[in-house]
Amino acid sequence: MNVTCSDRERIFEDGTSAEWAALEAHAASCALCAEEVRAWKALSVAAKELRDYSDSPSFWPRIERALAEEAAPWARLRRWFSFFSNLSMGWQTGLAGAFVLILTVSTGWIFLGGPSKGVGNGDQSLLKSSALKEVESAETAYERAIDKLAAQARPQLDNPATPLLANYHEKLVVLDSAIADLRAQAGLNPSNAQLRYQLLAMYQEKQHTLEEVLEARQR
Amino acid sequence: MGTMGLALPWKARISSVPRERGTRVEPSEHFAGGPNPAAVDAQSEDAALAAACRSGDLCAYERLYATHGARMKNLARNLLGNPIDAEDAVQETFLKVHRSIGGFRGQSSFVTWTYRILINTCYDARRSRLRKKEVANEDSEETPGLEPRAPGAHPTLRMALERALAKLTQHQRDVFLLYEVEGFRHAEIAGMLEMTETASKNTLFQAKKSLRQMLEPPRRSAAESR
Numbered sequence: 379m380n381v382t383c384s385d386r387e388r389i390f391e392d393g394t395s396a397e398w399a400a401l402e403a404h405a406a407s408c409a410l411c412a413e414e415v416r417a418w419k420a421l422s423v424a425a426k427e428l429r430d431y432s433d434s435p436s437f438w439p440r441i442e443r444a445l446a447e448e449a450a451p452w453a454r455l456r457r458w459f460s461f462f463s464n465l466s467m468g469w470q471t472g473l474a475g476a477f478v479l480i481l482t483v484s485t486g487w488i489f490l491g492g493p494s495k496g497v498g499n500g501d502q503s504l505l506k507s508s509a510l511k512e513v514e515s516a517e518t519a520y521e522r523a524i525d526k527l528a529a530q531a532r533p534q535l536d537n538p539a540t541p542l543l544a545n546y547h548e549k550l551v552v553l554d555s556a557i558a559d560l561r562a563q564a565g566l567n568p569s570n571a572q573l574r575y576q577l578l579a580m581y582q583e584k585q586h587t588l589e590e591v592l593e594a595r596q597r
Numbered sequence: 598m599g600t601m602g603l604a605l606p607w608k609a610r611i612s613s614v615p616r617e618r619g620t621r622v623e624p625s626e627h628f629a630g631g632p633n634p635a636a637v638d639a640q641s642e643d644a645a646l647a648a649a650c651r652s653g654d655l656c657a658y659e660r661l662y663a664t665h666g667a668r669m670k671n672l673a674r675n676l677l678g679n680p681i682d683a684e685d686a687v688q689e690t691f692l693k694v695h696r697s698i699g700g701f702r703g704q705s706s707f708v709t710w711t712y713r714i715l716i717n718t719c720y721d722a723r724r725s726r727l728r729k730k731e732v733a734n735e736d737s738e739e740t741p742g743l744e745p746r747a748p749g750a751h752p753t754l755r756m757a758l759e760r761a762l763a764k765l766t767q768h769q770r771d772v773f774l775l776y777e778v779e780g781f782r783h784a785e786i787a788g789m790l791e792m793t794e795t796a797s798k799n800t801l802f803q804a805k806k807s808l809r810q811m812l813e814p815p816r817r818s819a820a821e822s823r
Contacts, residue, residue: 391802392795417813421805424812425777427755428675431667437684438662441691445658448692544700551699 380404383411390418476586484578488513488571513574517581524585531591546591553584640706647707651698658691665708668779669715675762675774676719686722690715709788716771716789761811768792769804776801 379400381389389397405412528550538544560577567573649657669690673683693714701710762770771790775781776797781789783797790797 387802390805392798417809418805421808421812422777424754424758425773427758428671428774428778430671430674433667434670434684437670437687438659438666440684441662441688442655442659444688444692445655445695448695449653449655547700548696 383408386411386414480582480586481575481579484575484582488574488578510568514568517574517577520578520581524581524588527585527588527592531588534591534594540594543591543594546587546594549587550584553580553587556580557584643706643708644703647698647701647703650694650707651701653695658695661694661708661711662691665711669712672712672774672779673715673719675778676716676771677722678759682722682726686715686718689718689722693718705788709785712789713791720767757812758808761808764811765804765807768800769807772797772800773804773808 379396381397381400381404383404385397386401389401393401401411401415405415534543535547535550538547557577557580560573560580564570564573564577646657646661650661666687669687670680670683673686674680677683677686690711694711697714701707705713762773765773768790772786775786775789776783783794783801786792786797787794792800
């Protein structure tokens with residue numbers, strides 16, 4: 379293969395091994411190309427000065443600790459809710475108001491089901507077995523309805539077209555994880571009304587999020 | 598991206614060790630003669646690592662750190678200019694990988710995806726640092742600090758190179774660091790920086806031309822005067 383001085387820059391940019399070999403052969407008899415090839419290679423050699431792979435023994439334990447903290451579901455939820463601190467004061471107030479309203483309505487929904495359907499008189503935190511059945515069946519129906527909503531929102535969430543949708547997707551993943559944790563805890567302690575309230579609040583948050591995703595699609 | 602005849606960036610797979618210049622295999626050689634068994638192994642290893650990380654296995658993250666941690670930290674240090682910010686960026690990258698692994702669809706290799714997160718994290722850190730400087734009314738240019746490095750490194754050459762790199766465009770600096778310092782292939786860099794391989798090669802060429810001009814002016818002018 380024959381190369382000339384005019385091929386030099388092209389070979390520097392995208393030359394094959396054979397072309398490089400031919401350029402080196404040409405450089406043996408061309409002082410200018412020899413100098414250019416030397417300078418070009420010198421840059422690659424100099425770049426190695428920026429390489430330092432020395433180990434830092436305390437670095438992995440630090441990352442590991444951070445990962446372990448991150449893995450706790452409530453920490454993930456807290457991290458998502460830190461998103462609210464980036465919102466304007468008006469939005470924060472509105473969202474806080476909505477959350478209080480949701481909690482009030484959900485508390486009322488459970489308590490105003492009637493004394494026979496609600497909590498026992500002796501222990502406010504325990505649900506009687508008949509009331510428990512009603513709560514569980516209501517929960518199941520509510521969960522099914524939310525699943526239908528989730529199915530409608532899934533196309534947007536699987537391929538989020540905007541950062542906002544990606545954010546909703548992440549929020550829903552965190553909510554699902556928190557719901558799963560709470561359900562597991564409720565399974566161990568089915569009569570604990572407090573857990574049911576928390577679960578209901580999570581479901582409602584999920585419902586609102588899905589509604590917002592569907593509204594974002596219509597916009 | 599999407600230019601006909603170019604290898605697609607997300608086909609790039611990353612080896613666990615940096616290559617020396619002489620042994621770097623470019624795609625034209627790499628794909629000749631059918632699938633490369635080493636590449637197939639690397640792909641399955643990459644997929645296994647992604648699956649283990651997705652399952653929340655901390656040992657998988659430790660494996661990722663053992664194979665790529667030093668290179669990630671070195672890249673972050675060269676992008677950010679000091680080891681403290683670099684460690685923060687690498688830690689943040691691991692946390693982001695952990696948070697987002699559920700959304701990783703395997704369109705690129707897991708490790709390419711991880712390095713892309715690292716590079717974006719470094720960009721964010723640089724932007725945030727710049728904003729803080731603006732707030733503090735420090736009218737200084739964004740230049741990486743000159744931190745002590747490994748013993749044996751040539752300090753003058755290193756400092757001259759760091760100063761010259763700071764004057765390149767962001768893309769030129771990134772491609773130069775990824776190719777010449779970290780030993781990635783153009784196909785891998787294309788996947789990380791979301792550009793084509795041709796663009797990566799051209800950017801490297803322009804970066805090296807600029808660096809030559811910046812690093813060798815006295816010698817060149819002397820030669821010209823003769």
